[in-house]
Amino acid sequence: MTVRIVVAEDSLLVREGIGRLLDSQPDFEVVALCADLPELLAAVPEQEPDVVVTDVRMPPTNTDEGIQAATQLRTTHPSVGVVVLSQYAEPGYATPLLAAGSGGRAYLLKERVSDPAQLASAVRTVVAGGSVIDPVVVEALVADSRQARPTPMDALSPREREVLAGIAEGKSNAAVAAGLFLSERAVEKHINALFGKLGLAPERDVNRRVMAVLLYLSDR
Incomplete structure (x- = not known):
């Protein structure tokens, strides 16, 4: 043929x-x-x-x-x-x-x-x-x-990423709330949610905010 x-x-x-x-x-x-x-x-x-x-x-x-x-x-x-x-x-x-x-x-x-x-x-x-x-x-x-393999950061919502970005800049919860036009209570809820999604369970000797920031920076 x-x-x-x-x-x-x-x-x-x-x-x-x-x-x-x-x-x-x-x-x-x-x-x-x-x-x-x-x-x-x-x-x-x-x-x-x-x-x-x-x-x-x-x-x-x-x-x-x-x-x-x-x-x-x-x-x-x-x-x-x-x-x-x-x-x-x-x-x-x-x-x-x-x-x-x-x-x-x-x-x-x-x-x-x-x-x-x-x-x-x-x-x-x-x-x-x-x-x-x-x-x-x-x-x-x-x-x-x-x-292109997924990372823990992929599980975060856009708002949770914004909150974590504020934390990475060294802002307090109050400052993050003000920058995003949220209440401090809402920011606390987002922080607890992103801790859970990132697998950061409460531990006495681990600062979860620091660990979350490190994960955020490693993903950039």
Whole structure:
């Protein structure tokens, strides 16, 4: 079976180079070369490709058009695979690409294009419903997920955070209350609530206000 491919890349030289590289494979046929997102979205229903190979950034905005195309095609042409090529090992691109599932999607760094076998393999994997994520991108995703792990501070309400911010500034309950237009009683309730959410149970030798401030500062 011949794999029909649409290539989208705003650089003429890169676009032509990728097209020729893919056309050199005996089972591939490049059916359209596109320079921007509108051309790409028009070519898919016209050419009915099996796979789209697209740059992550293209006109009209040069931001994330490749990701936009992949997202839209999941709805309009779910059988079409997408291989995104990027210069950036950026979780901000890879995460939305894979948000609805990794099947039929690939994210490769452009440097991999210098090895025709890697790009061809990615295209074949995507056609078969699999996925390919560049190892460098995987490392970036893992690092990003570690940074995004929840902390005790995530449990606090916006008002409790405001109260704790006041405490961190060295304010008394009365001063915090005045700054937030609350009663001292309300501030005390918020403080007791945030102590509980932060797991700061009453202990004789532990100043809970100090511990709460330390948690607040470590989260910034």
